[in-house]
Amino acid sequence: MQVNLAAIRQEYTKGGLRENELPDNPLALFSQWLQEAIDAKVDEPTAVLVGSVSPEGQPSTRTVLLKDLHDGKFIFYSNYESRKGRQLAQNPRISLSFVWHQLERQVHVEGLVSKVPAQESDAYFKTRPYKSRIGARISPQSQPIPNRMQLMRKFVKEAAHWIGREVERPSNWGGYAVTPHRIEFWQGRPNRLHDRFLYTLQPDGTWKHERLAP
Known part of the structure; x- marks a missing residue:
């Protein structure tokens, strides 16, 4: 590699986070x-x-899209039989990381995950674009496939099957709700003296916050 990675850096100057606020x-x-x-x-x-986390204790990560923040829970949707779905079924401990580079901000969440009620998954599924609904039905997410052409053939066949009808949500696809017990806010600051504040959920349901060293 010809680029000196150690020399790539920038100052963070776009904001601050004050404890009294x-x-x-x-x-x-x-x-x-x-x-x-x-x-x-x-x-x-x-x-x-x-x-x-896998049953062997191996952490793994992937990116999804947050679709709701409801009743104190972070909501996203996925295939229940995907790699993450299988791991979450065995171990409901989960982490979420939001990174907004343009604002020099990050939020890191830890908590427990559960499936949202089927009727909520049905309601959200109906709002998805038609082709996304078809894709959710035919994709064996995280599983090996021989080639892209096979996937496209399945897509065309499934799309033809639902012409003129409401595309039903497959039973292996739906929502996850993350109930947090630890949330950290990170705001970049000059000289790497970043603002970091950690919230932890208390037994009485309130939140305690404290500043962390950068």
């Missing part, structure tokens, strides 16, 4: 930051890195 509930701050990311037109503002 923190809300009692971290979901309020997250909602504010998410809205500001959307308003700033950052790339994929709802993209979130999802971490799960």
Whole structure:
């Protein structure tokens, strides 16, 4: 590699996070930051890195899109038989990481995951674009396939099957709700003296926050 990776760096100067301005509930701050990311037109503002753990203790990550923030829970949708789906079925511990580079901000969430009720998955599935619904029905997500042509043939056949009818949600596809117990907010600052605040859920349902060293 001809590029000196160690020399690539930038100063973070776009904002700060003051403890006296923190809300009692971290979901309020997250909602504010998410809205500001959307308003700033950052790339994929709802993209979130999802971490799960295999039965052997091997962590793995992938990116999905946050689709709702409801009743204190982070909601996303996926294939229940995918690699993450199988891992989450065996171990409901999960992490979420939001990274908004343009705003020099990150949010890291840890918690427990559960499936959303089937009727909620049905309702969301109906809002998806037609081709996305077809794709969800035919994709054996995370499984090896011989080639792309086979996938396209399955797509065409499935699309023809549902012409003139409402595409039904497959039973192996639906929503996940993440109930957080740890949320960290990171705001880049000059000289690598970043602002980091950690919220932890207390036994009485309130949140405690404290500043972390950068």
